[in-house]
Amino acid sequence: MNIHIKELNKYFNQFHVLQNINLDIRKGELIALLGPSGCGKTSLLRIIAGLEQPSSGQIFFNDQDISNKDIRERRIGYMFQHFALFRHMTVLENISFGLRIKPRKERPSASDILAKSKHLLDMVQLSNLADRYPDELSGGQKQRVALARAMAIDPSVLLLDEPFSALDTKVRRELRQWLSNLHHEIQLTSVFVTHDQEEAMEIADRVVIMNKGVIEQIGSPKEILDTPKNDFVYHFLGETNHFSVGEQNFTFRPHEVILSIHTEKVGYFEATAIDIRPLGAVTKIVLKPKDSDYPIEAQVPNTTRNLSSLNKGDKVYFRPIMDFEI
Numbered sequence: 001m002n003i004h005i006k007e008l009n010k011y012f013n014q015f016h017v018l019q020n021i022n023l024d025i026r027k028g029e030l031i032a033l034l035g036p037s038g039c040g041k042t043s044l045l046r047i048i049a050g051l052e053q054p055s056s057g058q059i060f061f062n063d064q065d066i067s068n069k070d071i072r073e074r075r076i077g078y079m080f081q082h083f084a085l086f087r088h089m090t091v092l093e094n095i096s097f098g099l100r101i102k103p104r105k106e107r108p109s110a111s112d113i114l115a116k117s118k119h120l121l122d123m124v125q126l127s128n129l130a131d132r133y134p135d136e137l138s139g140g141q142k143q144r145v146a147l148a149r150a151m152a153i154d155p156s157v158l159l160l161d162e163p164f165s166a167l168d169t170k171v172r173r174e175l176r177q178w179l180s181n182l183h184h185e186i187q188l189t190s191v192f193v194t195h196d197q198e199e200a201m202e203i204a205d206r207v208v209i210m211n212k213g214v215i216e217q218i219g220s221p222k223e224i225l226d227t228p229k230n231d232f233v234y235h236f237l238g239e240t241n242h243f244s245v246g247e248q249n250f251t252f253r254p255h256e257v258i259l260s261i262h263t264e265k266v267g268y269f270e271a272t273a274i275d276i277r278p279l280g281a282v283t284k285i286v287l288k289p290k291d292s293d294y295p296i297e298a299q300v301p302n303t304t305r306n307l308s309s310l311n312k313g314d315k316v317y318f319r320p321i322m323d324f325e326i
């Protein structure tokens with residue numbers, strides 16, 4: 001199923017929440033909607049789902065205008081941030097729920113429902129927990145059950161609203177990887193809302209960067225990181241340093257800088273190390289350039305030679321660098 005969103009606007013009272021949104025989502029693609037809180041990601045997802053009506057504009061599933069169809073007619077698999085499992089039903093009953101409540105004419109036989117639910121349990125790798133209740137599951141397991149439940153109705157589109165944000169970092173990472181692999185296998189057109197850049201970059205085929213109700217840029221993670229279209233995108237994607245000397249202006253990321261403790265080499269600028277923080281694989285060093293009031297943040301691999309002999313207050317030379325080679 002491909003999705004075509006055309007000149008879509010949404011107002012809440014006077015507030016223009018989505019402004020002339022145009023977006024094409026290809027069949028089988030995993031798209032991330034990424035942007036700061038309040039930029040309209042969830043509103044757009046809810047409109048695609050049919051949970052909210054646009055004020056103007058159209059949505060097509062393949063070539064069919066579904067703007068006026070309700071959520072059931074759209075065959076949407078929807079998964080929310082907060083586990084929305086039924087507490088009084090087992091895992092298997094939760095998964096089969098969507099099929100069991102179908103009108104009699106469309107409902108598969110009891111044995112087909114059971115077979116399908118078991119297959120979905122296998123898919124989310126929880127076959128051994130079929131008879132547990134939600135309260136007996138971890139957060140990550142609950143979200144996998146929620147995903148299996150969303151998939152039970154054979155959705156044409158899967159919509160995920162910050163599905164992992166209530167989980168701790170390690171579980172999030174695992175589930176992210178798992179979702180990415182699963183998506184690779186099933187190739188179901190999916191839209192994923194997140195405000196976490198790392199999450200979007202890691203799993204999406206393409207990322208839609210939103211800000212205050214408009215789309216700022218659409219592209220693959222690489223395109224967006226390598227060629228941010230404007231200042232908003234550049235700044236949103238991470239820490240930025242600005243440094244000026246004479247006529248020269250440098251804008252660079254913390255990892256785009258080389259340090260040296262040796263006295264002035266050509267192209268290096270003098271600074272003082274005012275803070276040094278090991279952060280796992282990298283060490284963050286805050287520098288105060290000699291002729292500038294603005295500190296600069298550098299991140300270097302913690303295996304960098306001479307790093308361990310660098311102390312707060314030491315003189316250090318830095319060079320912004322944009323042309324790393326491998």
Ligand SMILES: Nc1ncnc2c1ncn2[C@@H]1O[C@H](COP(=O)(O)OP(=O)(O)OP(=O)(O)O)[C@@H](O)[C@H]1O
Binds near residue numbers: 037044
């Ligand atoms: N039902 C509503 N009535 C009025 N305003 C609303 C309604 N739903 C959302 N808004 C407003 O619309 C804007 C966009 O909200 P939305 O939930 O789409 O943003 P978001 O990008 O998903 O944010 P977050 O990451 O915080 O969830 C916000 O300013 C919000 O307050």
